[in-house]
Each structure stands twice: as C-alpha cells, then as structure tokens.
Amino acid sequence: MKQQVLVNQAQALMDNDNFEQAYEMLKKGYEAENNNADLVEKLALAAKTLGKEEESIEYWEKLVELSPENFMAYNELQDLYFNTDKHKYYLTRAKIKVFQGNMGQAITDYKKAIDSTTDENDIINTRLLLAKAFEFVKKEGNAIDEYFKILDHKEDLAVFYKLADLYNETGDPHSAINVLDRAIEAYPDNTEIKEFMAKLLINTNQLDTALKFVQSDLNKVKIYLMLDDNEKAYEILKNSDHSDAQYNLLMAEYYFNKKDFAACKGEIEAFKTKEPNSPLVYQMSALIDEEQDNMAHAHYNWGRYYLMKEDRAMAQNEFLIAHNIDPKNLDVINAIVKIYEANGETHALLEFYEKILEIDPKNEAALENLAKFYKDMCEFSNAINYYEKLYEQNNKNYKILKDLAYCYEKSKNNYLAKEYYNKYLAKAPLTPENEALKAKINKMSEETMQEDDGFLNKLFSFFSK
Numbered sequence: 001m002k003q004q005v006l007v008n009q010a011q012a013l014m015d016n017d018n019f020e021q022a023y024e025m026l027k028k029g030y031e032a033e034n035n036n037a038d039l040v041e042k043l044a045l046a047a048k049t050l051g052k053e054e055e056s057i058e059y060w061e062k063l064v065e066l067s068p069e070n071f072m073a074y075n076e077l078q079d080l081y082f083n084t085d086k087h088k089y090y091l092t093r094a095k096i097k098v099f100q101g102n103m104g105q106a107i108t109d110y111k112k113a114i115d116s117t118t119d120e121n122d123i124i125n126t127r128l129l130l131a132k133a134f135e136f137v138k139k140e141g142n143a144i145d146e147y148f149k150i151l152d153h154k155e156d157l158a159v160f161y162k163l164a165d166l167y168n169e170t171g172d173p174h175s176a177i178n179v180l181d182r183a184i185e186a187y188p189d190n191t192e193i194k195e196f197m198a199k200l201l202i203n204t205n206q207l208d209t210a211l212k213f214v215q216s217d218l219n220k221v222k223i224y225l226m227l228d229d230n231e232k233a234y235e236i237l238k239n240s241d242h243s244d245a246q247y248n249l250l251m252a253e254y255y256f257n258k259k260d261f262a263a264c265k266g267e268i269e270a271f272k273t274k275e276p277n278s279p280l281v282y283q284m285s286a287l288i289d290e291e292q293d294n295m296a297h298a299h300y301n302w303g304r305y306y307l308m309k310e311d312r313a314m315a316q317n318e319f320l321i322a323h324n325i326d327p328k329n330l331d332v333i334n335a336i337v338k339i340y341e342a343n344g345e346t347h348a349l350l351e352f353y354e355k356i357l358e359i360d361p362k363n364e365a366a367l368e369n370l371a372k373f374y375k376d377m378c379e380f381s382n383a384i385n386y387y388e389k390l391y392e393q394n395n396k397n398y399k400i401l402k403d404l405a406y407c408y409e410k411s412k413n414n415y416l417a418k419e420y421y422n423k424y425l426a427k428a429p430l431t432p433e434n435e436a437l438k439a440k441i442n443k444m445s446e447e448t449m450q451e452d453d454g455f456l457n458k459l460f461s462f463f464s465k
Contacts, residue, residue: 003029003033003036003038003039004036004038006025006026006029006039007026007029007036007038007039007042009025010022010025010026010039010042010046011042013025014042014045014046014049019046019049019050020050022042022046023043023046023047023050023052026039026042026043026046027043030043030059034062035066037063037066037067037070040059040062040063040066041063041070041072041073043059044056044059044060044062044063044073044076047059048076053080053084056076056080057077057080057081057084060073060076060077060080061077064077069099071096071099074092074095074096074099075096077092078092078093078096086116086117087113087116087117087119087122087126088113089113089116090109090110090112090113090116091109091110091113091126091129093109094106094107094109094110094113094129097109098133103133103136103137104137106133107130107133107134107137110126110129110130110133111130113126114126114127114130120153123153124150124153124154127146127149127150128146128150128159130146131143131146131147131150131162134146135166140166140169140170143166144163144166144167147159147162147163147166148163151163155182155183155186157183157186157187157190157193160179160180160182160183160186160187160193161183161193161196163176163179164176164177164179164180164183164196164200167179168200173200173203173204174204176200177197177200177201177204180193180196180197180200181197184197184213191215192215194213194214194215195213195214195215195216195219197210197213198210198213198214198215198219198223199219201213202219202222202223202226205226207223207226207227210223211223217236217239217240218240218244218246218247218250220233220236221233221236221237221240221250222250222253224236225250225253225254225257228257230254230257230258233250233254234254237250237251237254245271245274245275245278248267248268248270248271248274249267249271249280249284251267252264252267252268252271252284253284255267256284256287256288256291259291261288261291261292264284264288265285265288268281268284268285268288277308278308279305279306279308279309282301282302282304282305282308283301283302283305285301286298286299286301286302286305289301295325296322296325296326296329296332297322297326298322299318299319299321299322299325300318300319300322300329300331300332300335302318303315303316303317303318303319303322303332303335304335306318312339312342312343315335315339316336316339319332319335319336319339320336323336327355328359330356330359330360333352333355333356333359334356336352337349337352337353337356340352346373349369349373350370350373353366353369353370354366354370357370361389362393364390364393364394367386367389367390368386368390370382370386371383371386371387371390371403374386375387375403375406375407378410380407380408380410380411381411383403383407384404384407384408384411387400387403387404387407388404391404398423398424398427398428399424399428401420401421401423401424401427402420402421402424402428404420405417405418405419405420405421405423405424408420409421409444414444417444418441418444421437421440421441421444422441424437425437425438425441
C-alpha cells in the first residue's frame, strides 16, 4: 500500500514534467522493495526520459523478470539493445515475435542472436529456445540438430531426455537408444535414465539387454513375462503393490501365459476398475477371445480398442469383420451404427437400422431414425410406415402424431392428416404455434370439402352425358 502511494505521487510529478524528483523518489522506493511491477515500470520510464540508458535497461530487465509477458518492456529493451548488445537485441526481437505468434520470424532472430555472441552460456540458452521453436512448428529434425549442438558445448541430462523423446515420438526408437547410451555414459549413476533405456529396449524387443538396465520391479516382471519366464515374474509380483493397476495388468499377462483365461479375465476386470479408460482392457480381452477361438467377439473387442485409441477407421473395419462373422449380434451392429452416425454416412446407416429391426422389431431408435430419414427425403409412404410402428409401441410420445399428420398431408391425404393433427393437439400443450396449427386444420377441412364438391360435379357430369 505504501509503495502504491509512492507510485501515485511519482506519477503526479511526471505529469508535471518533474522527472528528476520522480526518479529519485521511485529509486528510494525501489531500493527499499524491488518487487512492485508498477513502481519498476514508472522508474524505467523516468530513467528513459532522463537519458539514463544503463539504468533504464536495468529496470526494464527487472520488469521482465517480474512480469514476463509485459510487451511494452520488451519493446523498450529492443530499442535500447540495438546500439548496446546485438545478441540481446535479436533475442528480445525473437521474444516479441513469439508474443505476436510469428514463430518463423522468431526462429530467424534466434539464429541471428546466436551469431551475435561468443559467450558459451548465451549460445546454449539461445539454442535451447531455438530448438523449442522448431518443435513448436513441427520441424523435429531441426530441433534435434539444435539439441545436439548444445551437447557439443556441454552434456546436459535434460537435453539427452529431450533428444530421446523426440526420436521416440518420430518413430526412431533405435536412435533414441543410441542417445541414451551416451547419456548413461555421462551419468552412470542416474537410475531414471537407465529405466527410460529399459522401456525403449522393451518396446524394441531387446529383452536381454533391457534386463541390464531395468530398475523397477514391474518392468522386470514385464520383461520376464515377454521371455516366458513366468515363475520369475510371479515371484516378483507376489511382493508387489496389489493396489497398483499395473499389478493387475501384469497378473493378467501372467495368467494369459499360463492359459488360465478365467483368472486372466478377473485381473482385467480389476484393472478396468482402476483404469476404466485404458484401451489395454479391450486389447487383452481380444487376445483372450482369439485364444478361445471366439473370433467375432475378438474383432468386436479390437474395434473397441481402436475406438479408445481414437482410430475410427480401424475400429470400423474390425466391427464390420465381427458383423460378417456374427450378423445377428446387436452390440456389433450398434457399434457400427455409432461410427456411421459420427461419420455422417446416412445411406450406410439405413442398412444397419433395418438390420436392427430384423433382430429387434420394436427398437425405437431405429424406427425413429428410419422415419426421419424418409420424411426428410420426401418418401412419405415409407416414413408413415415407420411412424405408425413407432406410435403403436409408444403412444405416450404425442410428437409422433404431428410427424404422421405432416407425412399424410404431404401425401395429399387431408382426411388422415386432419385426424392425426387433431390427435396431436388433444395431447400437446397450448402454444401460439399450436393455435396456428388449428387454423391450418380448419383450412384443410374447407379444401377437402371443395375437392369433394369438385369430384361430385365431375361425376354427375359424366353420368349425365
């Protein structure tokens, strides 16, 4: 509170062009407490106005430290660095470009900042920013080059990790392993880097080598299970934390290897209660189905696995294979329907709505979707067929009556259109829209009478000839 009063007093002095007094007042406040961003900003502005360039730089840099996203501070520093420090000038200009969302120009300025200095720490820190910028624009190869250049200056554990991650994410685990070899040589006592190495070796099926690096018991179990050394795996599992979801997953693998599929399913269910959104639930279930020669269900579970992995195309393929094997399975058909709905494949949906009705003739969702489709396509006789079936089994849904009436109206059957509109109005709430519908029905009645009179006149005329 005291510093804010001081800031206000200094601002009043600056408004009256008394910058020297304001500067001295603010400087004393800064020396007492230097973490007030408003005070530092005013102090930097006063120093700039008084031509105190070095002090102004000091205070703007302090403001950036206190408020890293202060755009004005970067702009002021950019101008001040232009004649004093080209490295900082380009570095600051790059940060401004980042703020503006222009990462391409920021990359160019980071490169110029590196070329403008011989200080090793400045080069390393700027290369780190450059590498991150390359990652942001999805130029992983350029990012990898920059990280290696950093390692030419000094070996850094975080950089080794970043390189290994980048190689692994871009589908080159063997290069990631080579990077970790170098990291382990530089940091031989680091257990985390060894565990990372073990995981990559497991993923590339280099199991014997993975055993030399693995640190965690559960990853040791995984290796032993992959090597079919079930008893060694089980000895470790017995003493593992049973509350850990990975314990259940590994026990499921153990029972799978032992062909005890009932126990395996039990462990999968236990895993599912702890990790309900894991695709591994369906992967393991599919593998059991395959072992038990239940291929329709295996493909169904593979479909669910791919859905969890957000690979809709592969899921659809698996569900269709399952359907071909077991065409009467409603779970499979409904899974296909959901994918077609998500893809907007309307005509493909019709076939499967019909298939649902063949198995479950009273399925309301299928009836409703077919009725709506045919109504929207102006195939009113087909729509009427489905709406009538729908209303037969659910006469509480009075809105169906309005759709039925509409379809009869469009089919030029005013008599039944009027009947169903009236049935709808008898059950529907009173609204301005329904009041307008009553008027429409009266008009329809008159039109019907006129049509009937016209028909009778034509008939009498025919017989009188």
